Amino acid sequence: MFFAKRLFTSVGLLVMVSGMTFFMILMVPGDPAVTAAGPEATAEQIEETRKRLGLGDNILVQFVRWIHSAVTGDLGVTLQGGTPVADLVLERFPVTVGLALLAIILALLVAVPVGVIAAVRQGSLLDRVITIAASAGTAVPAFWLGLVLVIVFSLTLRILPSSGYVPFTESPSRWLQYLILPAATLAAAPAAEIARQLRASMIDILDQDYVRTARAKGLPTPSVLLKHALKNAGVPAMTMIGLQMTFLLGGAVIVEQIFGVPGLGALSITAVLQRDIPLIQGTVLVAALAVLVVNLMVDLSYRYFNPKVQ
Template sequence: MSTRQHQWGFLWRRLLQAAPVIVFATFIVFSLLKIVPGDVAVTLAGENATEQRIAEIRQLYGLDRPFLVQYGSWLWKALHGDLSMSLLSSEPVLTSIARSLPNTLLIVSIALLLALVIGIPLGIVAARHPGSLVDKVLMSIASLGVAVPNFWLAMILVSLFALERNWFPATGAVPLAVDPWQAIRHALLPAIALASGGVSEVARQLRSSLADILSSQQVRTLHAKGVPPFTILWKHGLKNVSVNLLTVIALLANRLLAATVVVEAVFAVPGMGSLIVHAAVHRDFPVVQGVVFVMVLIVIAINLTTDALYRIVDPRVRT
């Protein structure tokens, strides 16, 4: 089998493995929404609506059909790009998501970039001086970053840099396509609040795996032969931990997506987190289901990308 055929076969296998994940995740959410107390038809029709009007609402939205039929119909339409209509605004769910998703992705992207730009150097410095005062101080700071709640740090950032000094906007978001600079200014504080734990996670994981390699007999032999420290760090250190680092980055990206709910609430960012919270509170089930569906697709895309990068950075994975 040629290399190209092998790569396509790998891709198809991973896509087939992702299909049950999509079905399972959406089915669980669909089931949970159905057992929530209350009647969506009554909510839409109003408290003083007649039984006839409520029955019409149920028939209009397909709420009178069996549960599995409702789920199967929704999943079939979702796979064809139709995420139904919002029960509250009658706007296509896909339109709401298309308006909110870029704000969330911008915050997550900046947060992930900050976590890598700050966390990787900290992990390298700590790994090169294991057990030293520098190592202990950096790892203590990293542990503090994990312990600080995102929402608490978000409120501190708003108070210090938005309300008191007016350096950054306190709330809201600007589309990146409209004004890139203002979009980044609005997203920076939420991204910093989101990245605090990520910096710590990257630094600690990189320090742990890199310190083991740098203290190995092979690396000591290279030092004895006069190989430059930078060459040792790059060729024999970072390259050997690249797979572990990719795993940490993928897991971190997925966690950041989930954590945006809290941060977006503090900064009143009209992103995916705010969208799903508002929809859940007002029982707008098509929006909740649509957001979950898109988030699952994003997580699967992140995992597929990570698997592909594994095969690039580590030839052993290809075999």
């Protein structure tokens, strides 16, 4: 029942986002028929293109037609080149997903131990250093950090490539080599936010009676922290992780441009610059779907961390 309710809500949100995207794009200056017909097209050719694309129909009719096509997997074709939008998105989307997953893994590998250590050593010099570092991590712009990493690891040390991409299926080691810098750039801010949230949650949990009772029974500190404290601090931490996954998908637009990663973010930039409306709609729709799936997974994870959640 819980899953069905969340799924129904997600579908409604997806339709709402699709509608907002569709109608906002119509407000963008420029005629899609001119873009599709080409800069040297005659007035007759432009009008013929407008009729072929159905741009002369009522706006609501266009929206319903687009939604119907999207449900069947048809996202239309690009205005320049006539390439199916679904093919382009399916080609680029796994690249962005791989980058985001690697970034969140790096963020968790740093944030979880750091957050726990800061909570256990609350008020110490180490705790203050971690807090300051976390604040700095949230304040550093991704584009600046990306450029610094390129200068240090690519231009100075020459141990990692500055740009490019190799598919995971072709070579996992080279895939990691090309994505480690952009993933680290994306992971900095989420790692800082997750560490701060986990520290605050752990401090509150460690002050609870059942934790003090577990310690009084003589349970080892690692067991108290992992089995009792960390799991119960997982609900607010998972909320932050879900929010940061959304941030990663949005931040990939900038990072992919910096490191030359051919993902969905780079594709959306190209679509905007070319005013390719079907391509913009397709990338936004798939990105919104990815965010909703992440949020649904986070909601379902609450029941693992707290079985009382209904």
